[in-house]
Amino acid sequence: MVMDKLPPAELSAVMEYSEQKVFEDGEVLFRQGQFPKGAFLLQSGIVNIAATSKHGQRQVIYFYAPGDWVGFRQLMTGTQLPIEGTAVGRVEALFIPAPAFEELLRTQRLFARNLLEALSFEFSVWVNRMTIFTKLPVRERLAIGLLILRDRFSRVEPPLKYLVCSRTDLADFIGASIETTVRALSSFRDSGWVKSRGKKITILDPEALAEVAKAVL
Amino acid sequence: MVMDKLPPAELSAVMEYSEQKVFEDGEVLFRQGQFPKGAFLLQSGIVNIAATSKHGQRQVIYFYAPGDWVGFRQLMTGTQLPIEGTAVGRVEALFIPAPAFEELLRTQRLFARNLLEALSFEFSVWVNRMTIFTKLPVRERLAIGLLILRDRFSRVEPPLKYLVCSRTDLADFIGASIETTVRALSSFRDSGWVKSRGKKITILDPEALAEVAKAVL
DNA sequence: CGTGTAATTGACTCAACTCAATCCCCGTGG
DNA sequence: CCACGGGGATTGAGTTGAGTCAATTACACG
Incomplete structure (x- = not known):
């Protein structure tokens, strides 16, 4: 989910609240079943997101690229992460802790709006993908x-x-x-x-x- | 997508901007390929949402129930509706025209936030469904x-x-x-x-x- | 009480899965 | 520098779940 449209003011607010983190190839950003501690905004590298059902069914959800938000959906719903994120190659990301994220939602007028647009778009992509994959x-x-x-x-x-x-x-x-x-x-x-x-x-x-x-x- | 948590103040604002519509069984709320004119907040009845690809692949996306938002995602992304919504039985819904929707997003502090939560939740359901359907x-x-x-x-x-x-x-x-x-x-x-x-x-x-x-x- | 649409059943075919065996890298330690 | 695992990748063979095609039956409605 790309945040291209995040205006400079909002972006700098995000920067202010966030903490830069680096992950090496194969390192895990967050694990299945953990409670979400915050969200990541990818800056460089690729993150591979996979979900595994309790019966071993594994599904690779997506490969997130720089500019994408990762893990914020779980933050919103407050549910346990049913997924695991792994760095493919070296990854740099901004980590926004949950409280700071809330703060941004409250104080930055366009923040929620932008996330909403991004999420809506990503959702459409998914629906499309589902339609495709079911029968091809x-x-x-x-x-x-x-x-x-x-x-x-x-x-x-x-x-x-x-x-x-x-x-x-x-x-x-x-x-x-x-x-x-x-x-x-x-x-x-x-x-x-x-x-x-x-x-x-x-x-x-x-x-x-x-x-x-x-x-x- | 349920809006249980929409506080009274926001709800009354929604009411104010919206127009009540009624659809009979089988009636179409919106058609594939149309540009979205607004979003619906279902009050009673069921709405069946389906997408058809250009090659006739049809996919029934979901059955929305009272309290769910319908069509607002397309409103956010501004893309043509790739889907069609049909009333199953008698349906009552609040129709919020696109400009009013924008207005609500701007003026109602919690509106975007609530939509974001609802959408996040719905997204999670989808990911789950995809994981299930791919291999079972x-x-x-x-x-x-x-x-x-x-x-x-x-x-x-x-x-x-x-x-x-x-x-x-x-x-x-x-x-x-x-x-x-x-x-x-x-x-x-x-x-x-x-x-x-x-x-x-x-x-x-x-x-x-x-x-x-x-x-x- | 037709008549068209939806539902059901049967027969056949095949794409994709599973199981099994082998091959090929790639990193490690001698 | 090279032999030695070990896990991922590849290939082969056999089986089957689910799709297609075709025919029949059951409704729903005018």
Whole structure:
């Protein structure tokens, strides 16, 4: 959820209340089941958000990029975080403790309004994603998923030419089994549209992927 | 999205800016592709929200009940409504035109805040639903879906003992084909857990359904 | 009391899952 | 510098849940 529109005055207020934190690759920003202590505004790097149900069903929710808010929804509802956030690569983020967040909501006229817009937008994206994922074959879901990830990873500074994601995370992101995901990815590789080396996946031909996904875009 | 917490002062402000509207069964509150003219605050009845992609994929998003806001997300993002809302039974709603909505956001200190909370909550429900639906078999999705609908329909005044939903909508709600949905529903009926007469579906044994769905609840 | 729409049932097919085995990196310690 | 795990990635084979197509039945309404 991007805060591009946050005006300078509000942004500086946020800065004032927040604390800069740095996470190294693989480090956990917050854990499943913890009560939220505050929200993060990402400055650099990627954060991978995943939820695991009590029966081991894992779902990778999203990859947040610089400018996105992370964890503020849980702060609002006051419920336990059902999710876990992990740094992909080095991550810098502003941490706004819960009380400060409340303070911002109260005192900054446009703060709630901006969050509302951002959240509404993100929600729309989700509804769209749900509609797509419910009925599309894995091959198309993977094509879409890769394009989404490509976009996410291109938002870091400097933009990454590849994306970093294990097969497991990729599978959990598009809602398929690892094996099926690997097979689809292999077929894309055989077509010369992507190449991969471990977790690093490079999109060579986004147009071709968009073509596969065109049924929905 | 429930507005239980909207304080009296805010509520009366909403009332002041709004216009009462009534829709009969099957009537459309707003259509796909229209620009949003305002938002609705449901007072009585149920509104069924569905999105259809350009390739005919239909997804029933949700069944909104009294107290929920409908259509305000699209108002916030300013995008065309990708969805359509239809009255299930008689529906009374307060319609708040877009300019009045803006006005409320500006002048009512807690308005944005309350919407933010409600939206955050609804979002969490969605993420949960997505996690569930991505990997669970149809039978369990149906059990969960029926329990959700039961809850929704119990919120109308007076509470309905049955829910009203065509097989097509039910199928689109749980993300399965009509035939598969019918088969699963028949099996529930054979077990004596539900009975149905046309669109009217009565849940006889919610515990049994919860048992089927227990892998996730 | 037709008649069209919704619901149901049957038969068949296939995409995607699971289980199982192997391969390939990548970091570690000798 | 290289052999040695160990976990992730890949490939193979078999099974099945759920979708499609097609036909039949049950309503709801004019």
